[in-house]
Amino acid sequence: AGKVVMIRQEVVLGAPSRQATELALGVVFRLCRALLGAHWHPLSVNFTHAAPPDLQVHRRLFGCPLEFGSEFSGIVCLAADLDAPNPTGDPAMARHAQRLVDTLPRVNEASIGREVRNAVYLMLPMGRASCEAVAQGLGLSLRTMQRQLDEAGESFTDILSEVRRDLAQRYVS
Known part of the structure; x- marks a missing residue:
């Protein structure tokens, strides 16, 4: 098996509700699926909260193993999945985005x-x-x-x- 990546959903301030956590992970999951293709499936989707009584919606939406009562809320997938080229990617936009990222401040004393x-x-x-x-x-x-x-x-x-x-x-x- 290859390297594994955890895409964690963290709320630094305040306690996240079950609904907010599930919504956030659903959005991240859909974004990954849109970028990586309909064939993409994570290894698991993890939630810190307990499982609801009915998991039908969760199973239908995520289509992968679900872990409730986990140490973190997030999506676990193979690093190779995220390294795959984006079939809908625009090379000009990628260069533009990289230039923008390059202008962001690096980790420094202030931060x-x-x-x-x-x-x-x-x-x-x-x-x-x-x-x-x-x-x-x-x-x-x-x-x-x-x-x-x-x-x-x-x-x-x-x-x-x-x-x-x-x-x-x-x-x-």
């Missing part, structure tokens, strides 16, 4: 705290939110990430504690 925080929110539920793993996920060396956090007046330990506290409050409410 490093936010970037680390976002990475911890995504990695912590899987037990992978180590300082090293977060730095690697951001494409930074451990020393560079720590230096940038220090320059921004933040620390990985403080961010990790803050995210743990926030997630714990969400899980018990």
Whole structure:
């Protein structure tokens, strides 16, 4: 089997409702299907909430294994699926989009705290939110990430504690 990708649906502020989570995943699923072709099927669609009594609509919409009570809400698929060329893609638009992306600010001192925080929110539920793993996920060396956090007046330990506290409050409410 090839590499697996998790497309996670996360709500950073507030507790997401079951309906909002399912709607968001339905939209992402339809977008992937539109871009990758009608033949595309993810390996699974995962939900943190419990399964509803009737799964007919879910099975009809997603057509793949459904996992309720999961550690995350999102779609799991093969990385190769996302690497496939888009048959409806426009090369000129792709170049234009790449130029726009290239103008976006990179991870820097001003946003490093936010970037680390976002990475911890995504990695912590899987037990992978180590300082090293977060730095690697951001494409930074451990020393560079720590230096940038220090320059921004933040620390990985403080961010990790803050995210743990926030997630714990969400899980018990």
